């Protein structure tokens with residue numbers, strides 16, 4: 001183990017700044033895209049160019065400044081790399097050899113260049129023509145006795161046009177088995193907000209940042225995962241707006257940030273303090289914190305202070321009395337114990353909230369990935385409702401989405417439980433009777449593969465087997481499937497952990513030109529603030545043998561459902577015809593799509609809560625009660641620690657750019673466990689100690705990750721953190737939020753066992 005002791009060098013500078021500028025230059029050089037890359041960077045997030053393939057954070061479309069960040073540049077550099085995983089590469093390595101390599105190694109082989117099929121006789125991937133590949137998929141799919149034996153996974157980089165048709169393909173074929181990356185991500189938002197406010201999306205737009213009087217950021221790490229949000233936070237702080245960050249980890253960019261686009265600040269080595277208050281909360285303590293905040297408001301309301309927006313509550317909402325009773329049932333010692341924050345601190349935050357006339361609350365995976373993730377999201381909404389923080393400038397809920405088009409994919413039909421209205425409209429628009437029975441989400445798909453009830457698995461992007469819980473079990477499940485297909489830009493784990501038959505289908509990437517017989521095509525993306533914009537690649541495709549995702553979807557459909565009335569062949573060539581169909585299926589939000597998308601800055605999808613219209617069954621915004629104070633089931637074992645699996649600064653989900661995590665000061669190693677110093681001392685652990693980590697499983701299965709190095713870190717007692725996906729073997733498949741199916745990846749009960 002001596003060869004992988006991490007180098008620890010606490011990062012004492014502000015986040016962003018020259019460190020980010022240097023990192024951007026280095027990554028562009030390493031991937032040999034400096035000239036090509038900088039040209040592409042100029043087109044990224046500019047009207048007429050393409051949308052950043054990294055996160056879903058909106059760009060300020062009207063500004064002239066370069067709209068990219070360090071991590072957007074990394075995503076682009078790795079996409080535009082000169083490295084190629086071509087047929088010679090596959091001839092040199094058996095799949096068994098490749099499976100022994102790290103995720104980083106797989107990624108570093110570069111762009112896929114032509115379709116490949118697994119050959120069991122030689123244990124190699126060998127070239128296959130596109131025609132033969134679609135033919136093989138068609139044969140597998142047509143051979144299944146029941147269409148529900150197939151699973152159609154979507155990852156959120158998929159643009160609207162491809163996702164919409166993917167959803168049609170599944171339903172025409174006969175299933176709603178649409179596991180989606182959002183089933184591991186913001187499904188608690190999609191499930192939690194409709195009963196509360198009538199739509200499963202955020203309610204803010206970019207202009208709101210300019211009007212907010214207070215900003216809360218719960219369980220989200222913008223400096224790494226949505227760096228363009230830092231611009232808004234810096235501007236808000238410069239206006240003196242309080243920003244309250246609630247997180248078990250003092251994430252660097254939440255504390256101090258230098259705006260790389262601020263020439264003067266850069267020149268002076270200056271920075272902006274981001275959080276006016278940093279609240280180091282216990283893992284899963286957010287429920288108690290939110291209830292504490294609400295309790296202060298109810299107490300002060302009872303004392304006659306005007307802290308609740310009674311007019312708004314009367315005219316717009318239902319259920320406040322049940323919420324009041326639930327919140328007031330918890331006394332302060334209970335609340336404080338559950339979140340680990342002092343009563344005084346909570347009162348102070350509540351006071352800031354009570355004085356603000358417009359508050360935005362942003363949140364990420366630190367809220368959604370708990371066993372009660374959906375209901376936690378609803379508690380955030382409750383807090384906002386109490387002061388009428390919907391439907392006025394500078395106020396609202398801000399779920400910070402992950403993948404660049406994950407929200408869009410959901411909007412255009414990627415859902416394992418489609419509504420009857422959607423299905424009726426699909427029937428009318430396409431002239432077939434779509435499948436109606438609910439399908440599998442992500443967790444259910446793993447279980448179904450294991451049970452032999454998913455026999456064909458096709459992944460439209462993503463890295464399913466590496467992203468899901470219970471790694472070893474997921475690998476075995478994947479390997480038992482009859483056919484696995486990875487539609488991808490790069491080699492990943494899901495290609496080397498594959499089914500009996502397996503295909504890799506390489507695609508034209510976001511930054512590349514999409515040309516068909518009808519000329520150059522563009523695709524559309526919906527960002528996390530429901531703004532829809534066109535994305536046009538500018539670089540030549542990485543290889544002449546790539547196809548666009550839309551064409552791949554259409555040709556799978558033609559092979560699987562040969563007698564389909566859907567005009568697949570036409571859609572494959574002319575994407576405006578797809579947008580016409582999107583408009584037909586979603587007339588309320590997408591009417592006149594092709595005309596509206598011609599505006600370079602795009603258009604906003606309607607968010608009714610912005611107009612105080614609540615599309616809930618009772619037509620009101622609802623206060624919703626989650627009894628108790630714990631976002632996760634309590635565990636009796638006194639040795640238990642709560643593990644949050646998180647992202648480093650140098651990864652995009654399962655894509656590992658390097659083994660460094662600059663802002664957390666860890667270099668050269670991802671097999672680390674961040675831990676509170678007192679918890680270390682109590683266990684006799686010193687910095688760098690080698691330990692194994694074991695899940696406190698309730699199903700009798702041993703889940704263990706060996707050889708982690710302990711890093712002393714500022715964390716609350718009882719909390720530990722380490723990297724996803726390396727620690728996914730510790731996340732049990734059964735450990736998820738039942739309302740959304742989202743694995744509780746931020747609160748795994750574990751214990752340390754000596755190495």
Ligand SMILES: Nc1nc2c(c(=O)[nH]1)N[C@H]1C(S)=C(S)[C@@H](COP(=O)(O)OP(=O)(O)OC[C@H]3O[C@@H](n4cnc5c(=O)[nH]c(N)nc54)[C@H](O)[C@@H]3O)O[C@H]1N2
Pocket residue numbers: 054055056071185218219220221222224225226246247248249251281282283284285286363364365366367401402403644645646647649651652653746
């Ligand atoms: N560069 C880069 N950008 C990305 C991604 C990437 O991997 N790399 N991934 C994209 C995707 S798909 C997503 S979903 C987003 C993810 O972006 P984030 O939501 O920022 O995701 P994480 O890093 O998983 O975790 C967020 C934070 O939750 C905190 N946390 C853990 N447990 C708790 C808790 O109980 N309470 C609170 N309040 N906080 C907690 C962690 O300390 C961490 O700071 O980013 C997107 N953007």
Ligand SMILES: Nc1nc2c(c(=O)[nH]1)N[C@H]1C(S)=C(S)[C@@H](COP(=O)(O)OP(=O)(O)OC[C@H]3O[C@@H](n4cnc5c(=O)[nH]c(N)nc54)[C@H](O)[C@@H]3O)O[C@H]1N2
Pocket residue numbers: 155156157158181182184185186365369402403460461462463464467468487488489490491492507508509510549645646647652653654655724725727728731745
């Ligand atoms: N323990 C733990 N598990 C987690 C999480 C966690 O925080 N902790 N986070 C969860 C979250 S929030 C998410 S969103 C999921 C992510 O799950 P996924 O979305 O499945 O995973 P990614 O790593 O984003 O997928 C990367 C792959 O996508 C392919 N790709 C890249 N660009 C394109 C493109 O333009 N087109 C196509 N077709 N393919 C492309 C590449 O081949 C690349 O290898 O993981 C989840 N899993």
Ligand SMILES: [Mo]
Pocket residue numbers: 181184185186401402403
């Ligand atoms: Mo995500």
